[in-house]
Amino acid sequence: MKRAMDEQSPGDGKGSEGAGSEGRDGEGAPSASPSSREPAQNLFGQIGGSRSGSARPERRSGERRMNPEAVSPDDPRQSASAPYPRDASYTPRPEVSQPDAPLDAVDDNGALTRLDPNYKLLMRIGALFVAFFVLLAGLIADAAIQAGGAPIPFGLVSVPAFIAALIIAIRVPVARFNARGYQMGADRLRVVRGVLTRSDTVVPFGRVQHIDVDQGPIERALSIATLTLHTAGSHNASVKLPGLAHADAVAMRETIRAHIKRESL
Missing domain, CATH: 2.30.29 (PH-domain like)
Known part of the structure; x- marks a missing residue:
């Protein structure tokens, strides 16, 4: 009988020692109440008191997993933080055409408009006055030379003056008229x-x-x-x-x- 009690005592010691450890653990780390676990659950988004490592929503049967890259721009499920779609196409800005030059713009090498023909007659009248004074000056010079008794024939000055007067009266008005426009x-x-x-x-x-x-x-x-x-x-x-x-x-x-x-x- 004494031998049976000795064999039983080690088991009873282990049991009492385990109970004691349970009591000490219970006293050192009291269990959290349900009200104290609710803020932690709400903070980490856990459902039903599940741990953070296992807070992954289960996929229902028959539900397809959505690829975020396959969302169309018109899909209302698209995130509001991405206002521009990935594959958007933009219409280029049309080019502004420059206004054309006026058809009657001034051309430096273009043809000139001639003046009125009566203006040639007016220029010739003025040239006749100049030619008359040139011829008169030649005649006066010849007369002065002859009056001085110089051995110079008459007409040495008046003849060139007469030729110059003809050029002034005939050629110069035409050239001036053609050069204007x-x-x-x-x-x-x-x-x-x-x-x-x-x-x-x-x-x-x-x-x-x-x-x-x-x-x-x-x-x-x-x-x-x-x-x-x-x-x-x-x-x-x-x-x-x-x-x-x-x-x-x-x-x-x-x-x-x-x-x-x-x-x-």
Whole structure:
């Protein structure tokens, strides 16, 4: 009997020792109440008190797993944090075409408009006056030489003067008339003149301050006029275009005035 009690005592000691350890563990780490576990569950998003390692929602039977890259741009399930779709196509901005140049723009190499033929007659009248004074000067010089008793034949000065007077009266007006012309553009006027010294002036209508149409006594008789453009600035402040028919000069003045008025609006 004593032997049986000795064999039983080690088991009873282990049992009491285990009970004691359970009591000590229970006293050292008290179990958490359900109310204290709820904030932790809500914080980590666990359901039903499951551990953080096992907080993975189970997939129902028959439910397909959605690929986030396969979501279409029109799918309402798309995340609001991605306002632009991945495969969006954007229409390029249309190119703005530059306005074409006006058809009647001034061309530096373009043909010039000739002046009125009566202007050639006016130039010839002026050349006749110059030729007369040249011939008169030659005759006076010859007379003075002969009066001085110099052994020089008469006509040594007057004959060259006569030839020069013919050139001035006949050739010079034609050359001057052919060298003059103008070109009327949409927003500017080009005036060309000069035989020995060529002058090519372009006057923008935006610089014109006022316009004059002048006629002298002979110009009124020949029905021609001179168009004068007064511009801003000191260089070429006044550009004259003589030899225009009076009607053409008035029409050009009104055209330029209408352009200035339209640009000022």
